[in-house]
Amino acid sequence: MAENLVTYCVVHQPRRVRLPAQVIPPGIQPGAMAPYLFDDHMNQRYFEKVARWCYYPATEMFAEMLDDGFKLGLGFSVSFLWQLRRWDRALAERFRKVVSHPNCELVGVEPYHSFAFAIDIKLFQREMLRGKTYAEEFFDREIRVTDTTEMVMNNEVYYALLQSGYSAGMLDGRPWVMEWREPTHLYRHAERELALFCRHHELSDDVGYRFSNRTWAGYPLHADTYASNLRKAWGDLVFIGWDFETFGEHHNLDTGIFEFMRALPEQLRKRGVSPLLPSEAVRRFGTTSLPDLPLPEFGTTWAGSGGMEFFLGNASQQAIFRLMHSVLHKARLTGSRTLTDLALWLLQSDNLHLIQWAGRSGSEAEVSAYFTPDEWWDLGPDRILTEQQRVYTNFVRAMDAYA
Numbered sequence: 001m002a003e004n005l006v007t008y009c010v011v012h013q014p015r016r017v018r019l020p021a022q023v024i025p026p027g028i029q030p031g032a033m034a035p036y037l038f039d040d041h042m043n044q045r046y047f048e049k050v051a052r053w054c055y056y057p058a059t060e061m062f063a064e065m066l067d068d069g070f071k072l073g074l075g076f077s078v079s080f081l082w083q084l085r086r087w088d089r090a091l092a093e094r095f096r097k098v099v100s101h102p103n104c105e106l107v108g109v110e111p112y113h114s115f116a117f118a119i120d121i122k123l124f125q126r127e128m129l130r131g132k133t134y135a136e137e138f139f140d141r142e143i144r145v146t147d148t149t150e151m152v153m154n155n156e157v158y159y160a161l162l163q164s165g166y167s168a169g170m171l172d173g174r175p176w177v178m179e180w181r182e183p184t185h186l187y188r189h190a191e192r193e194l195a196l197f198c199r200h201h202e203l204s205d206d207v208g209y210r211f212s213n214r215t216w217a218g219y220p221l222h223a224d225t226y227a228s229n230l231r232k233a234w235g236d237l238v239f240i241g242w243d244f245e246t247f248g249e250h251h252n253l254d255t256g257i258f259e260f261m262r263a264l265p266e267q268l269r270k271r272g273v274s275p276l277l278p279s280e281a282v283r284r285f286g287t288t289s290l291p292d293l294p295l296p297e298f299g300t301t302w303a304g305s306g307g308m309e310f311f312l313g314n315a316s317q318q319a320i321f322r323l324m325h326s327v328l329h330k331a332r333l334t335g336s337r338t339l340t341d342l343a344l345w346l347l348q349s350d351n352l353h354l355i356q357w358a359g360r361s362g363s364e365a366e367v368s369a370y371f372t373p374d375e376w377w378d379l380g381p382d383r384i385l386t387e388q389q390r391v392y393t394n395f396v397r398a399m400d401a402y403a
Helices: 040-067 078-087 089-100 121-139 155-163 201-208 223-232 257-270 278-285 315-334 337-346 363-371 381-402
Strands: 004-011 072-076 104-107 168-172 195-199 237-243 274-276
Touching (some): 004 195, 040 078, 040 089, 078 121, 089 121, 104 278, 168 237, 195 237, 195 278, 201 237, 315 337
Parallel strands (some): 004 237, 004 274, 072 104, 168 195
């Protein structure tokens, strides 16, 4: 049975686009285009809302848990850090305090949470290293283990991370990827030295998604039950992955999520489960003798049902994905670093996530609709889709003068 627990959280806020789309005036300089593309007034409102209900109480909670022996890997998108630095310096110091704790490890994340991996793998490598440098300078901590975007992993992403010098990466341990293998071990691919953490999908989602679901057979979930379930898992370690926003945003204060988490370190001790940092797990279980895990060419993700269809499964998502190519290609033709950076913001996976509901029903569509900004719904579903596409086409045309 598993005697070790590795826990990882990612902190991310998107830079949401402005709807309805704004025509970018002729002759405008690249440095003045952002307000026509992004609704930073709305972004600030969402940031402050999540900070109040999640970031402040959750950083306090995790600081107490780390003092109590819990260990945590923590990753930050540059998209979040950019907003953090801009709108809440006091909260930035709270996060710095958590990351500086000896029981916390800074983990790499794709800087804008973008789909660069699906467009240009060399660009993806450069962006990953840029995000690594930004986060290391922000927190004054070194990054050795990395996430990607929505825990995306496939064959070429693995090799891109391997070439970039990381010691380990992450993927979601879905049955269609693992096949007969258990997610409770470290793996490698093709006998290479980059270790792979496989997120325990069921045990992670018991907290990340199902905790406040009163119709779930496991409701209410208590810390002693959860610690026992972790201990019963068969293997070397259980790797748990959560959105940081799970605590106070996805599950609000009234659900008991904070009390559950604060009780967890003691319950883990009682059952002989030892928390490990990701790098500690890599050192303990090694890299040269790890079992092999074949990786698919079709990417796996922790979003939705675990495949790229969550982001590219309807015609509107596919249209935005094609327009992502257009804005990036056009920006590169201009040679402008400012325009290329704006294009990279528009590659955010959130712009695909937020329209997953189009033409669909069921729990995944409900989650997508929940995260779609309230201000957008005033336009109606059809206009949300057309106006979002116009954001991209307006930007492509505005770059004519610079190409």
